[in-house]
Amino acid sequence: MILKSTLRKTVLTLTALAAGFAGAVTGTPAQAATQAADTGCKTGAKLVPTCGVLWGGAAGGFTSAPRDQALKTWENASGRTAAIFHQYHKGNEPFPTKAEIAMTQDSARPRVLLENWKIAYGTTWAAVAKGQQDKRIDAFAARAKAYGKQFFLALNHEPENDVVARAGSGMEAKDFAAMYRHTILRLRAQGVSNVINVVAYMGNEKWMAQSWWKDLYPGDDVVDWVGLDSYVSVEKGYYHYGNFASLLDRKAKGGTLGWYDWATTKHAGKPVMVAEWGAYHRVGRTTDKSAAYNSVLNELKKRPAIKAIVHFDTKHDDEGDRDISIDSSKSSLAAFRKLAANPIFDVKLG
Template identity: 70%
Template sequence: MRRTQGVFGTLLAGSLAVGFLAGAPAQAATTTTTQLSVSASDDAYTSAARKSLITGSETKLVAGTLAGDRKVSYLKFTTGKAATGATLTLALDGAPAGSTLTVTRVLTNSWAESTLTSVNAPAPGTTAVSAKLAAGQREVSFDLGAQVRAAGTYSFAVSSNSTTAVTRIHSTEHGTAGLRPALRLTVPGTAAPSTPVTTTPATGCKTGAKLVPTCGVLWGAAAGGFTDTPRDIALKQWEAATGRTAAIYHTYHKGNELFPTKAEIAMTQDAAKPRTLLLNWKVAYGTTWAAVAAGKQDARIDRWSAYVKANFSKQFFLALHHEPENDVEERAGSGMTAKDYAAMYRHVIKRLRANGVTNAVNVLAYMGNETYLAKSWWPDLYPGDDVVDWIGLDSYLNAEKGYHHGDFDNLLDRGPVAGTDKLGFYGWATTKHPGKPVMVAEWGVYHSLKRTADKGAIFDTVLSQLKARPAVKAMVYFDCPADDTGDRNIAVTSSASSLAAFKKIAADPIFNVSLK
């Protein structure tokens, strides 16, 4: 189903702020509050009597007890902005008069409508808001302003005290958009001053220290994955199809390979199409993270250092063993624990610096997967702010209903992260490591090879939600017609409508960033 966040209107408030125009005197601007409506990314109900019942695709939610069967509904919302007020509105399709409907905060977001049952349903917390229902009532609202404040993901359980009847609520699958559950947010904003100011990046956006853009977002891609097409040729074909040069060219290497290759270097020397490199390196290939941290692959690191210094002087991004969660072995002594990864990362970066490799800007690229984010060892992966330049995220969305189906906010802020109770990935990165730029080092929208699903509905959510996440400074699409599982198409050209929607993203001025 399509999840969208739309602006309902702007309400003027009475206070004033000061705005500035380049080359013009300061002008007064009016502080505003903007009303945003956020749709549920997941909603479903559980049945105590039918413990394996899955209801994520149904057009109604249910709360209450009938014939001894207690039903509880669950909703999940992801917000892209901090809010000063929040109201949950539910459209009703039958409710027992005099019953009380209660909305309770659920402290974990690690559930999905496609798998939710009464057996695995998350336990509600203690923070609740209730409303008594009248006969014939068609809508009910709950003030959640005390609970929904920071940008992030929020889950709620909806229950009824009725033991003889149930309340039916229209779900996000309902055919009428106006009857779907909505979390309406009040967010602070600023009205335009008397002289209009453009909302697109200025023409002077460029990369600064550590390749962080002074404004705007770097645009990039890895194309031709899992095909026989040379990656440089695949990228040029992708650029021609999408209408924009990829400022970041993403490639992958391992072990004793020496890179960037001649072909990769050549891609950075095209004056008409300026690019930088994002080079992925599995330093510990053929051994373990612990062995690298202990210095047993120093010869490999030193050899690569000498090669880079002799062959490539431009700044580039370096990702060490992206998506490490996939390879963690929790067993002590495995050499591949989360702490072993952090130690490996620190050792490699410090040795590269000692070797005089000063043009590498390192990126720690995590996976956007709730299962790993919830692991107790996940925080142990982080090697320290002193050796991390950018925090990266590899995350994908499913164009078909089910696992990881959702909007761009869902891609960015899955969670919660272990030990934080409520922070999704973006919330964790910006709260725990403020000032670190965020790179979406791999992202994509996929569907099964067995059928073609329109990716356009998800692509249409990207720009507005990206612009609400200012810490994101780079986005790198991973494009391939069939991934390593052999079952997922991640290509933007999978249909004409998907490509058209993606080209709208690529054409946005936010990506007009010059490489210095």
């Protein structure tokens, strides 16, 4: 009788736990976010959060403002520290820089670096793949090991825009894949274990329709995260009008898979980083961005592979005609602050 009673209590306890777990994964986005925070979300292997989503930012783009100060200003405006500090470098530029390192040593505002590196600057992807820039790679390897902390590295983000689809150009899609593989394998051979790499696509329907697009991917064995740089317009009728789902689901005309589905189907198990995102309107045509910001949380709940989102903030893009700032209107900033405050982003850096 004692054995049966104990067994019955055990079954009831397990049933209650199972019900609780089921509720945890089927609740509202707000409940899911709160539950994620309660479990103590933190980064684990390859900086992948155990739960929740890493929050990041890049600020001061296309201006002369020091990027560290620009990010701090953006953080104050948004109300949350950017767990990921996104920076850009090319060629032989030495990085992480002193300013970048200092940003990751602030105990009150913990951050991890996302370094974008156009390693082939001044040469070609094919040249890098052939070992002609090994000194450049080795110099970076030494700096990375000396830094010691884990950080993200995106090699030549948005490669689609740099492809020269001509035999022998050295900048074909297959050359990008070869460059990427060579760089990561050489870093590993140099004993670099704290660099977590991200292959960051544009996810644009024009490029996804190209016959060479599939040749860009370097291989699951050398890719840690699959990334996306994508934006939406908040002006009806203007280029890429939409919401957060829109920037994740673009696909080639006649294609069957949007970008997110491509990443999670073709490269299942890889964490996804939205390495650049934002909502824009044309400069001087102030339009409310609230709807775009308000759409983010529901999409994150539906797309569990997304483990990090990094906002790119600027008053004008590289073409000078698009405002991607969070504070272009009071209502836009209020909506963005509400998004930033959500506990789904309460991920502790391990």
